[in-house]
Amino acid sequence: MGNPVLTAIAERRSIRAYKSDKVTREQFDTLLKAAEEAPSARNSQPWHFSVVQNPAILAEVNAEACKNLNREGDIFHGAPAAIFLSCDASSRWGRLDCGITTQTIALAAHSIGLGTVILGLPDAAFTGSRGDYFNQLLKFPSGHSFAVAIAVGVPAGTKEAHPIEPDRITFVE
Numbered sequence: 706m707g708n709p710v711l712t713a714i715a716e717r718r719s720i721r722a723y724k725s726d727k728v729t730r731e732q733f734d735t736l737l738k739a740a741e742e743a744p745s746a747r748n749s750q751p752w753h754f755s756v757v758q759n760p761a762i763l764a765e766v767n768a769e770a771c772k773n774l775n776r777e778g779d780i781f782h783g784a785p786a787a788i789f790l791s792c793d794a795s796s797r798w799g800r801l802d803c804g805i806t807t808q809t810i811a812l813a814a815h816s817i818g819l820g821t822v823i824l825g826l827p828d829a830a831f832t833g834s835r836g837d838y839f840n841q842l843l844k845f846p847s848g849h850s851f852a853v854a855i856a857v858g859v860p861a862g863t864k865e866a867h868p869i870e871p872d873r874i875t876f877v878e
């Protein structure tokens with residue numbers, strides 16, 4: 706029998722095409738329970754998860770990010786939902802903690818048949834001139850700032866595994 710953890714790690718991909726099916730409340734509960742089980746420095750849990758299924762809100766974030774990035778298209782890749790992670794800005798290891806829990810969500814999603822893509826591009830909506838408005842729209846707690854988002858949905862396609870770069874590992878003896 707294979708190792709389910711290693712299999713999920715090996716099979717996860719960034720999914721950039723989604724079916725229109727909604728992510729159910731039960732599925733979100735599974736993802737968010739896994740997210741909250743992630744480790745964090747001094748167990749500070751400096752994250753907050755803003756779950757968005759409202760297409761109008763995703764469209765508004767997309768429009769602002771695209772405007773600020775001077776680009777077009779859908780940074781959410783047509784996903785029916787996204788989880789926005791905001792981070793306690795005073796946390797020494799907050800960004801790393803948020804990254805760890807984001808990958809935990811991605812692996813948990815894969816394990817229940819959902820696809821994800823981690824998204825840094827929405828940052829442009831929160832760091833632009835209307836950043837305060839978007840912080841409030843996404844209900845980030847006071848003192849938090851955008852860390853990363855993760856689009857979630859039923860995959861409508863897949864992709865190849867990313868190539869593994871050589872020479873990234875050194876055994877120091």
Ligand SMILES: Cc1cc2nc3c(=O)[nH]c(=O)nc-3n(C[C@H](O)[C@H](O)[C@H](O)COP(=O)(O)O)c2cc1C
Nearest residue numbers: 717718719721822823824825826827853864866867
């Ligand atoms: C911090 C971070 C930010 C990312 N931002 C984006 C993004 O804004 N848009 C996107 O399509 N993919 C984004 N990605 C996905 C990467 O492009 C992807 O992980 C990488 O190409 C490897 O592919 P894989 O995830 O399928 O293995 C991001 C990934 C990480 C870890």
